Amino acid sequence: MDIVAIDIGGMDIVAMDTAGRIPRLQALLPAAGCDGLVISQLSNIRYLTGFTGSAAIVLVTADEAVLVTDGRYDSQSAEELSRARVTARIEVGLPPVQEKVLEEAAIGLRRIGLEAGSVSWARQRHLAADVFVRAELVATDGLVESLRLVKDEGELGAMRTAAAIADAALARVRPQLVAGIAEVEVANTLDFEMRTLGATRSSFETIVASGPNGAKPHARPSRRLLERGELVVMDFGAVFDGYCSDMTRTLCIGEPASAALGRMVEVVRASQAAGLASVRAGVAASEVDSACRTVIAEAGWSDAFVHGTGHGVGLDIHEGPRVGPTSDATLLANSVITVEPGVYLPDHGGVRIEDTVVVTAEGCRPLTTSPKDLMV
Ligand code: ZN
Ligand code: ZN
Numbered sequence: 501m502d503i504v505a506i507d508i509g510g511m512d513i514v515a516m517d518t519a520g521r522i523p524r525l526q527a528l529l530p531a532a533g534c535d536g537l538v539i540s541q542l543s544n545i546r547y548l549t550g551f552t553g554s555a556a557i558v559l560v561t562a563d564e565a566v567l568v569t570d571g572r573y574d575s576q577s578a579e580e581l582s583r584a585r586v587t588a589r590i591e592v593g594l595p596p597v598q599e600k601v602l603e604e605a606a607i608g609l610r611r612i613g614l615e616a617g618s619v620s621w622a623r624q625r626h627l628a629a630d631v632f633v634r635a636e637l638v639a640t641d642g643l644v645e646s647l648r649l650v651k652d653e654g655e656l657g658a659m660r661t662a663a664a665i666a667d668a669a670l671a672r673v674r675p676q677l678v679a680g681i682a683e684v685e686v687a688n689t690l691d692f693e694m695r696t697l698g699a700t701r702s703s704f705e706t707i708v709a710s711g712p713n714g715a716k717p718h719a720r721p722s723r724r725l726l727e728r729g730e731l732v733v734m735d736f737g738a739v740f741d742g743y744c745s746d747m748t749r750t751l752c753i754g755e756p757a758s759a760a761l762g763r764m765v766e767v768v769r770a771s772q773a774a775g776l777a778s779v780r781a782g783v784a785a786s787e788v789d790s791a792c793r794t795v796i797a798e799a800g801w802s803d804a805f806v807h808g809t810g811h812g813v814g815l816d817i818h819e820g821p822r823v824g825p826t827s828d829a830t831l832l833a834n835s836v837i838t839v840e841p842g843v844y845l846p847d848h849g850g851v852r853i854e855d856t857v858v859v860t861a862e863g864c865r866p867l868t869t870s871p872k873d874l875m876v
Pocket of ligand 1: 746747840854
């Protein structure tokens with residue numbers, strides 16, 4: 501088995517600016533109406549501190565940050581925070597000890613924010629009744645996520661590598677696509693190649709959907725065998741250094757079996773090109789959606805484009821900004837988004853083409869660069 505280093509274009513790998521993030525979050529607290537914020541969402545914790553374990557809570561106040569975790573992560577938390585040059589107090593113990601630490605760190609705080617999107621009702625009640633008894637708990641929405649919208653050079657480097665891994669994996673799998681191979685086998689090979697090429701894991705469950713299965717945008721790979729002349733939708737991504745890539749290519753073994761399939765591919769290709777051409781810092785995300793949707797509607801298939809045009813990507817495979825008809829986001833330079841229109845016709849199959857791109861002042865820079873030609 502060959503482990504191949506990915507060439508990321510000779511660019512120096514720039515360290516992430518993890519240490520600057522807690523101060524930027526602290527600056528947001530007054531406007532959010534709280535003097536402390538409890539961060540329990542793990543990808544937010546990773547973003548703020550560099551900690552990659554599966555259990556921790558961070559309390560950020562105006563003048564300090566405390567990370568509590570359990571004994572499994574004693575040395576790991578110290579190593580990771582120090583590597584990220586993050587200034588935070590680390591306290592290790594069982595949950596009652598962690599809660600005691602949080603309670604003491606919160607003395608004097610009047611309004612403590614919780615991440616409304618990731619704290620359960622039961623958890624909120626417990627924190628209010630047993631841990632932060634003297635403070636008022638307030639719901640906050642998207643504070644850390646708002647910082648995560650704009651990627652630093654280190655994050656972009658990780659995402660460039662994640663995308664290059666997915667590109668290289670597809671290049672290896674493409675020649676293996678022949679009639680008679682099962683969807684699940686293709687998906688397994690893609691996953692295997694991405695890990696061989698240096699991915700920590702796949703960004704999500706790899707989609708390989710052939711023929712009629714392609715008409716379901718999120719089909720699960722099945723034992724169905726690929727056939728000549730039908731379309732195969734492959735949607736997959738790699739995680740590198742915590743950051744995801746996301747790409748879809750639609751392929752065909754030989755010539756498409758019908759004129760309708762060929763036309764679907766042409767329309768989606770044109771739609772995606774229009775979407776990519778509309779991306780620029782300062783543009784409304786809904787405009788990118790409408791650029792894609794208009795092309796598909798003109799072909800008479802507006803009902804067959806059943807999802808939004810794209811989403812932000814980063815530590816999570818789906819994060820801000822949303823790129824859809826009802827999105828109120830304006831694209832920012834150095835946000836990373838996907839552009840992924842599709843057409844799904846139950847009698848024919850499906851087509852989706854997706855790239856992960858960096859938003860720039862002039863337009864966008866694609867991270868995923870696999871060829872978009874149809875036939876293998
Ligand atoms: Zn995708
Ligand atoms: Zn996507």
